[in-house]
Amino acid sequence: MSVTERYALMYDLDALMKAFGEAGGDKGILASNEIAHLVADGHKLLSMRSLEGLEVDARETLTGISAKVTVKEGIKIKNPVHLCFGILHKKGTQKIRMDVKLEKNSSARFIAHCIFPKAEKVKHIMDAVVELGEGAEMRYSETHFHGLYGGIEVVPKSVVTVARNGRYFTDFTLITGRVGKLDIDYSVEAGENAVTELTARVFGHANDNIKIKEKVILAGENSRGLIKTRVALEDEAEAEVTGITEGNAAGARGHVDCMEIVKDNAVAKAIPIVNVTNPLAKVTHEAAIGSVDKRQMETLMAHGLTPEEAVDVIVKGILK
């Protein structure tokens, strides 16, 4: 790498870290030897670090990044692994391919920030394959910042398998700024005694278009699954939330909990699909779609909040 190239890379890294800091991220993560990370702007890999027992291996592709993260058997990673992906320019496409593997009895927590502050014509595609070995535990939280223009399309897709006694928890948050177009497609298969929880929180404005499809296949005996979705919509925003749970083994327990609050001319749709093929499995679902609860509003107004302030407190609460 030439000096100029290295300088350009540092400049991009600085700019992305600045945006990351503004988005609430901790910029100190790059300096610490004890924190694994991977940072990419568009299809440029800006920085990465592995740790003992945790391999981060990434390369640039024509349109994005292809990364492999492996946590070795029995290793428990103390500090969260930080992933930061973004496009700082107004236009661009970023395709991320992630292969994550947590070997037997390992555990790790991932914090991902996806930052597109100036997006006017941006596309971000995430394709992840996650494999959790027996007794492994993974917590993954992903927070998005799309700026104020709404010119962005985000397509996160992941296929996850959780082996016996494994635990998988994921959390997707997009509540600041515009959403643009979002099309989530997650699918998790849980083995015997495995636990999986998928949570998504999204706030849509203007003509944002939100599609969330989450599927949990309870394949192993006594597996547990929860899909929790919280969506707030205003203006002309639209959302369609599909929560699918399959109960295919004895003792499997699944629950789908979807709440969508709509304001103005927004349109929300919830499609809970429950499929039980084993008589000893049990799956329940609840979906609540509507304007803000009247009693909640009245209670807050009786505390002196204006109707606008009350809606704000309620919406912030459900998206928390």
Place this chain on the structure above:
Amino acid sequence: MTSIGEAKEKVPLLEIKGVTFHAGDKGILNEFSMSMEVSEVHALLGANGTGKSTLAYLIMGCEGYSPTSGEIRFEGKAINDLRIHERAQLGITMAWQEPVRFEGISVRDYLSLKQEGTDSSGYLEMVGLSAELYLGRMVDKCLSGGERKRIELASVLALHPKLAILDEPDSGIDMLSTRDIINVINIFRENGSSVLLITHREEIALISDKASQICRGKIVCSGSPHEVAEYYKAGKCLVCDGKVCAYV
């Protein structure tokens, strides 16, 4: 003619003048009148379905609860046309008979609504809950009925209202103990708040300054708490001939 130096007529804090309220074709309040002075604790006793909560909603200004006829005045000003938050800003608030739950709102945030930065631990202790255990919890479905009611009372205490309407603070599965409730009412009193105390329980009504009994949407007896207690125990109600009141 009013001469100089003559005391002005005292304006009641709350005045309900001949309020009738119908929900659809069902009459719930019938020419209901009562008034409350500043710092007065007024117990309102009445059997199930006699219109107590409806009265509370009418005073608070809940949606769908405006008098069919009659007037509600607060500090001398008609408030019929004010919305809930405008009445709250005048100093009226209420603790609901069945308080609603909120997802994602902590007890700490709930107690400091509209007064960010204040320390609300004291209010929890006043209702018999440990601040250490409860401030970080959510005001959601995970609270028991009694815990939620105590938190509602704490939030009303935190507002330092001029008028607190307490709708059956003593009811619920996890009932507040009588001692706790009496303690809370005394704190309101010390803080100079007036309390409209809706209750079924005579021993709680007895700590009020004044009591009234409601039957079929009308006050049937008003006076000292002892007198009112005697009245309904004797089943003398002229409106229902003791049939409804007997359930109090």
